[in-house]
Amino acid sequence: MVRSALAATALLSRGRQVNAVPGEVADTLQKRLAADAQRPQYHFLPKANWVNDPNGPIYWKGYYHLFYQYSSTIEPQGPKYWGHARSKEMVYWEHLPMALAPTLGGPDKDGCWSGSAFSNNGVPTFVYTGVFPQVQCLASSDDNLIAWKKVSGNPVVGSPPAGLEVTGFRDPSIWRESGSWLMTVGAGFQGRGGAVLLYESKDLAHWEYVHPLFTGPPFEQRDSAPASSYDAVDAGDMWECPDFFPLGQKHVLMVSTQGRVHYLTGTYSERKFQAETHGLIDGSVLHYAAKSFADDQGRRILWGWVREARSAAAQNSAGWSGAISLPRILSIDAEGALHMDPLPELARMRGRHHRIAGAEVSGFLPAPQIQGSSLEIQLTMDLGDAHEGGISVRRSPGAGEEETTISYEAATQNVVLATGRSSLSPDADGGTYRAALKLKPGEPLRLSVFLDASVVEVFANGRTCLTGRIYPLRSGSLGVGIFAKGGRARVKSLDAHEMKAISGDRLTT
Numbered sequence: 001m002v003r004s005a006l007a008a009t010a011l012l013s014r015g016r017q018v019n020a021v022p023g024e025v026a027d028t029l030q031k032r033l034a035a036d037a038q039r040p041q042y043h044f045l046p047k048a049n050w051v052n053d054p055n056g057p058i059y060w061k062g063y064y065h066l067f068y069q070y071s072s073t074i075e076p077q078g079p080k081y082w083g084h085a086r087s088k089e090m091v092y093w094e095h096l097p098m099a100l101a102p103t104l105g106g107p108d109k110d111g112c113w114s115g116s117a118f119s120n121n122g123v124p125t126f127v128y129t130g131v132f133p134q135v136q137c138l139a140s141s142d143d144n145l146i147a148w149k150k151v152s153g154n155p156v157v158g159s160p161p162a163g164l165e166v167t168g169f170r171d172p173s174i175w176r177e178s179g180s181w182l183m184t185v186g187a188g189f190q191g192r193g194g195a196v197l198l199y200e201s202k203d204l205a206h207w208e209y210v211h212p213l214f215t216g217p218p219f220e221q222r223d224s225a226p227a228s229s230y231d232a233v234d235a236g237d238m239w240e241c242p243d244f245f246p247l248g249q250k251h252v253l254m255v256s257t258q259g260r261v262h263y264l265t266g267t268y269s270e271r272k273f274q275a276e277t278h279g280l281i282d283g284s285v286l287h288y289a290a291k292s293f294a295d296d297q298g299r300r301i302l303w304g305w306v307r308e309a310r311s312a313a314a315q316n317s318a319g320w321s322g323a324i325s326l327p328r329i330l331s332i333d334a335e336g337a338l339h340m341d342p343l344p345e346l347a348r349m350r351g352r353h354h355r356i357a358g359a360e361v362s363g364f365l366p367a368p369q370i371q372g373s374s375l376e377i378q379l380t381m382d383l384g385d386a387h388e389g390g391i392s393v394r395r396s397p398g399a400g401e402e403e404t405t406i407s408y409e410a411a412t413q414n415v416v417l418a419t420g421r422s423s424l425s426p427d428a429d430g431g432t433y434r435a436a437l438k439l440k441p442g443e444p445l446r447l448s449v450f451l452d453a454s455v456v457e458v459f460a461n462g463r464t465c466l467t468g469r470i471y472p473l474r475s476g477s478l479g480v481g482i483f484a485k486g487g488r489a490r491v492k493s494l495d496a497h498e499m500k501a502i503s504g505d506r507l508t509t
């Protein structure tokens with residue numbers, strides 16, 4: 001039986017057992033979504049409706065499980081559920097019934113907000129935020145991670161530490177350390193900056209506040225000019241979704257500042273974190289609420305919420321909003337900076353291949369053999385004496401009224417993702433996103449660009465990332481070209497792969 005998402009939601013909020021898959025949708029909507037040229041084909045997203053933060057990624061007995069903030073209404077304020085999907089390789093996903101839904105009269109009656117999954121002596125367990133007010137809750141499940149039960153003692157942390165006036169109190173993450181459970185909770189102090197609060201427990205039921213693991217002041221704006229309207233809220237006096245983990249010889253703390261996701265690397269001992277290096281997980285505000293986990297091979301893998309950059313009306317009429325980013329593998333270099341690379345398993349989606357090798361470019365060089373909205377492009381380029389060089393994608397034929405560019409600017413040492421001309425639609429909120437990248441002497445620019453309908457993800461030299469949203473209006477805006485401004489650049493190689501959809505309706509096995 002096909003049940004509408006709204007009907008499923010109503011049943012769930014009355015606390016009855018419903019085996020609904022998030023975004024279970026009527027046939028007509030399903031057809032519309034399948035024909036929607038803006039809908040990503042190989043990024044993970046629910047079958048319909050709203051997704052925001054990735055939650056509780058965990059590897060459990062042969063499957064990678066991904067949970068996510070889901071709402072049946074297309075608005076940031078909708079009551080949140082935990083959607084659920086699993087995968088054998090983090091490429092193809094199988095949608096599963098919702099893991100968490102608000103309980104009428106419970107501490108999460110207004111929503112099950114972000115949190116983490118962990119093994120409590122072999123029992124799959126969630127720690128998450130119930131609202132309103134913001135409190136921390138636990139739930140545990142059977143071995144298939146399907147039937148989740150909230151613990152009777154919820155909330156296990158019912159208020160912020162006594163005497164602290166916080167701007168928020170949410171998004172727990174948890175680890176085991178010398179016989180104790182340690183938990184961070186995102187918070188902040190008005191006008192003073194964000195804070196990550198550290199808690200300790202012996203039994204998960206009773207928690208004691210230890211101290212702030214790290215506090216503001218707000219990170220300085222890295223860009224001189226705001227990239228888009230979202231930047232206005234990058235005040236940083238509330239840090240959401242803290243994520244704290246060991247990587248190499250260091251520890252990493254990530255926080256989402258209601259603008260971008262910042263990271264700090266440093267040392268951790270005796271429950272104190274000493275930050276040494278600061279950077280951004282993504283130069284753009286459109287990759288947000290990042291969450292990581294250690295997979296079965298010990299790799300540290302990160303996902304983020306890919307936000308929309310079009311009007312609420314356009315999102316509503318589309319019937320869906322948001323996507324989960326491609327998984328990134330994190331590593332750390334000798335200077336403590338994070339390196340980020342796309343998960344190698346993503347190569348499974350590669351189809352037809354095109355290659356250009358050894359081309360000189362000055363001005364614009366079309367690559368007519370490469371076309372598409374679902375592509376992975378790897379470009380290796382020496383800028384030579386050009387002051388800017390890169391690629392143009394989703395370009396309309398002729399004068400290129402619609403066009404998205406990804407380039408390197410020598411003078412500013414920035415990778416630049418320009419989406420201001422990506423769409424002729426007045427609903428699209430284009431911007432120019434920048435990420436600092438200092439090339440070493442003789443080091444070429446190496447871009448990996450993933451195009452997936454309205455999602456663009458850029459990895460530059462494994463050291464920095466930029467995520468964008470584009471909504472070209474013209475069906476022919478599929479062209480690719482290479483460009484160099486102010487001089488002659490050399491394309492060492494350009495490899496383009498047409499990418500396969502992970503399935504027609506994103507419900508994959």
Ligand code: FRU
Binds near residue numbers: 113129
């Ligand atoms: C981040 C966030 C979290 C919160 C969740 C609610 O995007 O605001 O702080 O738990 O989304 O959906």
